[in-house]
Amino acid sequence: MSTIPSITLNNGLAMPQLGFGVWQVADDEAATAVRTAIESGYRSIDTAAVYENEVGTGRGIREAGVPREELFLTTKLWNSGTKDWSGTSGRDAVLREFDASLERLGTDYVDLYLIHWPRPMHGSYGNIWQAFEELAADGRAKAVGVSNFGPAELGHLLGAGSLVPAVNQVELHPYFPQQELRAFHAEHGVATEAWSPLGQGKELLGEPALAKVAAKHGRTPAQVVLRWHLQSGVIAIPKSVTPSRIRENFEVTGFELDAEDMAAVASVATGRRIGPDPTGFDWN
Numbered sequence: 001m002s003t004i005p006s007i008t009l010n011n012g013l014a015m016p017q018l019g020f021g022v023w024q025v026a027d028d029e030a031a032t033a034v035r036t037a038i039e040s041g042y043r044s045i046d047t048a049a050v051y052e053n054e055v056g057t058g059r060g061i062r063e064a065g066v067p068r069e070e071l072f073l074t075t076k077l078w079n080s081g082t083k084d085w086s087g088t089s090g091r092d093a094v095l096r097e098f099d100a101s102l103e104r105l106g107t108d109y110v111d112l113y114l115i116h117w118p119r120p121m122h123g124s125y126g127n128i129w130q131a132f133e134e135l136a137a138d139g140r141a142k143a144v145g146v147s148n149f150g151p152a153e154l155g156h157l158l159g160a161g162s163l164v165p166a167v168n169q170v171e172l173h174p175y176f177p178q179q180e181l182r183a184f185h186a187e188h189g190v191a192t193e194a195w196s197p198l199g200q201g202k203e204l205l206g207e208p209a210l211a212k213v214a215a216k217h218g219r220t221p222a223q224v225v226l227r228w229h230l231q232s233g234v235i236a237i238p239k240s241v242t243p244s245r246i247r248e249n250f251e252v253t254g255f256e257l258d259a260e261d262m263a264a265v266a267s268v269a270t271g272r273r274i275g276p277d278p279t280g281f282d283w284n
């Protein structure tokens with residue numbers, strides 16, 4: 001079984017560089033998918049309140065029988081819980097939403113709690129981030145971070161004395177490699193986590209450039225893309241509900257892409273997103 005490397009987050013916590021994502025997995029399928037992933041060797045699971053599968057995810061974790069402390073569990077705060085992002089009610093709403101996630105997951109802590117989406121038109125994150133800092137301080141969230149933030153949004157949190165987010169989880173795959181944002185993260189000690197790391201498995205995995213690298217190593221295009229993430233220092237959380245693919249996506253050690261291979265993967269970049277541009281989105 002693969003030994004997946006870890007990234008050390010800015011608070012010293014080790015996070016596996018490969019995890020299992022469960023977006024668009026129905027709650028009643030999530031337990032089986034998560035259990036299959038853990039049995040295949042994954043130790044990091046990525047869910048969110050808005051995926052409406054925290055109950056199934058928690059059940060899958062328990063059914064797999066691996067001690068909770070050997071797992072790295074991420075969930076995310078959805079925006080609709082915090083109508084007033086800047087007032088004191090924002091802080092209370094975050095803590096309520098967090099408790100509800102723990103309850104659904106059936107655990108008493110998460111390893112990583114993220115603000116799922118920014119709200120660029122609603123100003124600072126004062127009391128929201130204060131609640132995240134409280135959760136980090138009391139250990140109910142071992143690390144806290146954000147998702148879909150750009151440099152301007154991160155700037156709201158990088159003020160004097162505020163806890164620096166441990167992670168920013170963003171759309172990132174060979175079509176959309178986010179080089180500038182990654183450089184910004186590196187400058188500020190924020191780890192980069194890739195969502196849709198396989199580009200949602202559509203055209204990307206059929207790219208001839210990837211097929212060539214895959215054939216050279218006797219691997220699949222998905223394994224090559226995930227290997228590219230690992231060697232780029234990025235955390236990746238591919239999703240599948242197909243057991244053979246869940247296993248395939250975990251077998252990404254035991255081979256190394258050389259500089260030419262890395263360049264071949266990077267050559268497919270188009271600069272186009274699959275998902276929405278977070279800077280123009282108001283989720284309420």
Ligand code: NAD
Pocket residue numbers: 020021022023024046047116147148169170194195196197198199200201202205222223237238239240241245248249
């Ligand atoms: P992904 O890039 O992981 O692609 C998943 C799809 O690719 C699968 O549904 C399947 O169709 C295909 N696939 C998977 N393995 C394959 C293989 N080995 N060969 C061929 N096809 C394969 O896309 P995703 O699910 O969008 O992203 C992964 C995870 O990222 C999500 O489950 C979720 O946890 C997270 N995510 C977060 C956000 C956010 O806003 N923070 C947004 C989207 C996704």
